[in-house]
Amino acid sequence: MTRIRINRAIVATLILLLIQTSVLPWLVPSAWSGRLLLHLPFVMTVFVALLGGRHRAFLFGLGFGWLEDTLFYGHMIGPYAFGMALIGYLIGLAFDRRLNTLAFVLLLAGVGSGLLDMLAYFIYKLFSLTHLSASFVFYWQVLPTLLLHMLAVLALYLPARRFLVRQIASQSEEADVV
Amino acid sequence: MIGLILFIAVMGFTLRRTGLTWPERFVNDAFGTAQGALYRPVGAVAGFFRDLGRLSDVYKENEELRRTVAQYTQDQIRYNAIASDNERYKKDLEFKLRQEQLFSLKYVTSQVIASGSNPYDKNIKIDLGAQDGVKPNMAVVTVDGLVGLVSKVSEFTSTVMPITELDPASPDTIQISATVSGKEQQVFGIVDYDKEKGVMRMSKIDENADVAEGDTVVTSGNGGVLPKGLVIGKVLTNQVGDFGLTHTATIQPAAKFDHLYEVFVVMTPDPDKP
Numbered sequence: 001m002t003r004i005r006i007n008r009a010i011v012a013t014l015i016l017l018l019i020q021t022s023v024l025p026w027l028v029p030s031a032w033s034g035r036l037l038l039h040l041p042f043v044m045t046v047f048v049a050l051l052g053g054r055h056r057a058f059l060f061g062l063g064f065g066w067l068e069d070t071l072f073y074g075h076m077i078g079p080y081a082f083g084m085a086l087i088g089y090l091i092g093l094a095f096d097r098r099l100n101t102l103a104f105v106l107l108l109a110g111v112g113s114g115l116l117d118m119l120a121y122f123i124y125k126l127f128s129l130t131h132l133s134a135s136f137v138f139y140w141q142v143l144p145t146l147l148l149h150m151l152a153v154l155a156l157y158l159p160a161r162r163f164l165v166r167q168i169a170s171q172s173e174e175a176d177v178v
Numbered sequence: 179m180i181g182l183i184l185f186i187a188v189m190g191f192t193l194r195r196t197g198l199t200w201p202e203r204f205v206n207d208a209f210g211t212a213q214g215a216l217y218r219p220v221g222a223v224a225g226f227f228r229d230l231g232r233l234s235d236v237y238k239e240n241e242e243l244r245r246t247v248a249q250y251t252q253d254q255i256r257y258n259a260i261a262s263d264n265e266r267y268k269k270d271l272e273f274k275l276r277q278e279q280l281f282s283l284k285y286v287t288s289q290v291i292a293s294g295s296n297p298y299d300k301n302i303k304i305d306l307g308a309q310d311g312v313k314p315n316m317a318v319v320t321v322d323g324l325v326g327l328v329s330k331v332s333e334f335t336s337t338v339m340p341i342t343e344l345d346p347a348s349p350d351t352i353q354i355s356a357t358v359s360g361k362e363q364q365v366f367g368i369v370d371y372d373k374e375k376g377v378m379r380m381s382k383i384d385e386n387a388d389v390a391e392g393d394t395v396v397t398s399g400n401g402g403v404l405p406k407g408l409v410i411g412k413v414l415t416n417q418v419g420d421f422g423l424t425h426t427a428t429i430q431p432a433a434k435f436d437h438l439y440e441v442f443v444v445m446t447p448d449p450d451k452p
Contacts, residue, residue: 021292021303026437033436037295072294072301073330074339075350080296117297124298129348136374141297 003166004052006060009044012163013064016040021071035144039080041068042116043152045088046109047160050100054092061088079123086119087112102157106150113149117142270440273321283405284445285319286310290438291335300340300435302326306443307334315352315403317444323409323432324397325441327352340435341378341410342371356380356410357398358389365389366398367427369410378411378429385425389416395429405446 020040028036041064049057061084069077091108121137124130132140198206274285288304306312308331316328318338326340345351351370358365365387367380383389393413399406411429419426 020295024295025293028436030434030436034297034300037297039295068294068296071292072296072299072303073337074294074296074299074301074343075348079298120296120298127349129345129350130298130373131345131347132373137297140374 004048004056005164005166006048006052006056009048009052009060009164013041013044013060016044017064017068032144035141036148037141037145038148038152039068039084039113039116039145040152041065042084042087042113043109043149043156044160045084046091046105046112046153047156047164049088049092050095050105051161051164052092054089054096057088057092058085061085075124075129076127079120080116082123083116083119087116090115102154105157106153109153110146110150113146114142117145266440269321270442274442277407285442286312286445288318288441288443290441293436293438300343301329301337302340302438303335303337304441304443305335307332307336309333311445312336312443316446317397317404317408318441319408319444320433320438320441322434323411324404325433325435325438327403328443338441341369341431342373342435344370352403354404354410355398355400356395358413359394359396359409361388361393362398366400369395369429371431372428375428377414378431380413380427380429381419381424383416383419383425383427385418385423387425389413389425389427391415394432395427405444408444 017040020038024038025033042061045057045061045064048060052060062081065081065084066077069080091112094108118134118138121130121132121134121142125134270287274287277283277285286306288306290302291305292303294301294303304318312328312331314328314331318325318328324341326338326343328336329339330337341354344354354369356367356369365383367383369378369380371378380395391413395410395413397404397406397408397410409432411431414428414430416425416427418424
């Protein structure tokens with residue numbers, strides 16, 4: 001039996017958000033700066049969905065999506081809050097039913113990333129804030145970002161497991177003995 | 179007695195003589211060879227022992243030198259950083275002074291602190307806010323040209339919307355009226371950004387207006403939002419627009435919109451103040 005340390009997840013995600021907004025833009029080369037848009041809170045939402053279940057992932061995605069929307073409030077607040085909450089819940093739902101192998105986690109992170117970015121695109125399209133075509137957006141931004149997200153999940157998988165999981169097996173065993 | 183006299187005689191005889199007689203030369207040379215054969219190895223051995231004794235000194239000296247070199251390298255790096263900073267500041271200052279002389283605007287230096295990762299709201303944040311007198315819709319420029327407009331202001335930071343987000347069809351758009359530097363009286367157009375091609379467009383240009391490739395597009399100040407004379411970019415092409423009545427020019431933006439360091443917020447004189 002494992003439990004997630006949600007406080008640690010929140011602190012880690014806040015730090016990752018700072019890194020994402022202030023450090024990462026410098027690491028992405030100019031030609032790719034509009035295409036590789038890493039959302040580290042999304043990556044952490046995947047981990048929370050994996051380790052903490054769908055309800056936690058829903059709240060986690062909602063909170064950090066909202067924070068991101070507020071920090072870079074241009075046209076409107078809400079697309080990423082909505083998207084991350086929804087995708088976090090769906091990923092949590094998928095983890096409830098299947099074996100949680102690394103490959104499955106990667107697959108869900110990729111699909112979730114694609115869905116999240118397309119969802120954001122359609123929301124902006126709905127309010128006619130963008131006039132790009134869906135195929136252009138998919139090729140230009142969604143696909144590279146999707147691959148980058150999968151890489152980030154792969155890179156952070158082991159550290160996140162070690163850092164976020166609390167083993168409570170021993171306690172329950174003790175309880176059984178007593 | 180005879181010996182004494184003989185010695186005095188020899189001394190007197192050799193007192194003022196410069197040349198050597200052959201027995202003297204022989205003795206000198208024979209001894210010289212032997213001396214030479216001894217002197218150098220002994221000197222070397224003695225030197226070796228002395229060197230051994232001084233080895234620890236050398237170690238210390240070497241250590242010191244190495245430390246000095248490290249220090250020097252550090253100083254060199256620091257110097258290079260300071261020199262490049264200095265160069266940059268000089269350029270900024272020059273630009274600022276020139277602009278302030280040209281138009282009575284106040285340019286306030288500001289640091290970029292973050293940039294967002296929402297592809298449809300690609301905002302940057304700067305470290306000036308309402309406390310510093312920043313208001314919404316102020317222009318933000320770099321040395322190269324216009325970067326964007328202040329969109330949201332909080333106490334100590336504000337959000338800047340780059341001009342790459344300008345979309346004429348979106349419900350909350352701001353239209354930037356532009357003209358061509360040197361032809362301010364005859365050219366007029368409205369600027370927006372084409373995300374798919376990565377260039378800006380200046381539309382609604384009069385078909386008789388003379389817009390040529392390479393012309394510098396600047397803000398005209400007619401819209402009331404932006405002050406006039408801020409560089410937007412250079413004209414790439416100019417062709418007939420969508421409805422055939424006006425022309426549309428494509429413009430290469432002068433400023434770059436990522437990896438930004440320092441930007442200037444252009445503060446217009448407040449008309450409400452006396």
